[in-house]
Amino acid sequence: MTPVLVVGVVVAIAAAAGVLAALRRGRRTDVRRDAPTVTPERARGGLGERIAAVFGTGLAAGTWDALEETLLAADVGVATATALVEAVRSRGVSDAEEARRVLRSEMVAAFGSTDRSLRLEGSPAVVVVVGVNGSGKTTTIAKLGARLAARGHRVILGAADTFRAAAADQLEAWGERLGIEVISGSPGADPASVAHDALAAARARGATVLIVDTAGRLHDKRNLMDELGKIVRVLGRDGPPPGEVLLVIDGTTGQNGLAQARAFGRSAGVTGVVISKLDGTARGGIALAVERELGVPIKLVGVGESPADLRDFVPGEFVDSLLEDR
Numbered sequence: 001m002t003p004v005l006v007v008g009v010v011v012a013i014a015a016a017a018g019v020l021a022a023l024r025r026g027r028r029t030d031v032r033r034d035a036p037t038v039t040p041e042r043a044r045g046g047l048g049e050r051i052a053a054v055f056g057t058g059l060a061a062g063t064w065d066a067l068e069e070t071l072l073a074a075d076v077g078v079a080t081a082t083a084l085v086e087a088v089r090s091r092g093v094s095d096a097e098e099a100r101r102v103l104r105s106e107m108v109a110a111f112g113s114t115d116r117s118l119r120l121e122g123s124p125a126v127v128v129v130v131g132v133n134g135s136g137k138t139t140t141i142a143k144l145g146a147r148l149a150a151r152g153h154r155v156i157l158g159a160a161d162t163f164r165a166a167a168a169d170q171l172e173a174w175g176e177r178l179g180i181e182v183i184s185g186s187p188g189a190d191p192a193s194v195a196h197d198a199l200a201a202a203r204a205r206g207a208t209v210l211i212v213d214t215a216g217r218l219h220d221k222r223n224l225m226d227e228l229g230k231i232v233r234v235l236g237r238d239g240p241p242p243g244e245v246l247l248v249i250d251g252t253t254g255q256n257g258l259a260q261a262r263a264f265g266r267s268a269g270v271t272g273v274v275i276s277k278l279d280g281t282a283r284g285g286i287a288l289a290v291e292r293e294l295g296v297p298i299k300l301v302g303v304g305e306s307p308a309d310l311r312d313f314v315p316g317e318f319v320d321s322l323l324e325d326r
């Protein structure tokens, strides 16, 4: 490994530790505050410290390459890494502290100041959750359902993932645990018809939010994107279209996640992104790549498997946790 690559790999690990530590410590009211003050992750160093190392010996020929490698190793993507390095370079930055300040403001600016709140309009408001298999859709639905129910919503879940019999069972188990009703069809049923039935039930029960689970794969050779499009159309047939189509991306899949995001973003009318499993990844920078590439706001992040492990995505906090100097 070249020294640059070594720095990159270390940074990637440190970045994840920083994100995790900051998210766990929590800066929002709904965040658990039971993490110890000093954790092994924090002791290992963060992206800020690594950037300090890059600039530590003053500006040299390799500084900008090292910075770019550092960012790439945290998975911010080539286009974003190049743009960030260029931004820092063009400001005539000369020391680590200044570099980090400029980098922070450029990273936050890269996210933009778009509205990241969930659009919960309509009665019921409809949220469709899409993504490749295993990305974390069902778990995210449980977390979101729990959050909305705790805020006074009457929530119903629709199990339109009919690919596996166990998929509806999984959602039903969550429903039981959380005290939330789940509408499902028979295994192999047309997902759009399950979605339709779930909406009818939600209306009949006076639910304020319907969250619809979908499959990441299909039984036959039908096109998944067409199928998801059909679900969304059916849900909007005699009312407004679903307010949210949330794409769940597994934060541990790196550039692969980006490829998925492109496919879903183009075809399924995605309105928001959830990045799951940020607790298990060295690649928090994927958030920058995804938003820049898709132009769709990241709204939520998943940081664990329990119902409380859902956070609003706040760019400033996210970047601070990536860059924090511990």
Ligand SMILES: Nc1nc2c(ncn2[C@@H]2O[C@H](COP(=O)(O)OP(=O)(O)OP(=O)(O)O)[C@@H](O)[C@H]2O)c(=O)[nH]1
Residues within 6 Å of the ligand: 131, 132, 133, 134, 135, 136, 137, 138, 139, 140, 161, 167, 215, 216, 217, 276, 277, 278, 279, 280, 301, 302, 303, 304, 305, 309
């Ligand atoms: N650590 C961690 N694990 C997660 C998170 N979100 C989901 N998982 C785990 O990831 C695995 C897959 O999650 P699911 O919610 O079943 O994923 P899915 O997209 O519904 O999968 P399919 O139904 O097969 O398409 C499960 O073991 C979850 O517990 C997260 O934020 N952090």
Ligand SMILES: [Mg+2]
Residues within 6 Å of the ligand: 137, 138, 139, 161, 167, 213
């Ligand atoms: Mg699922």
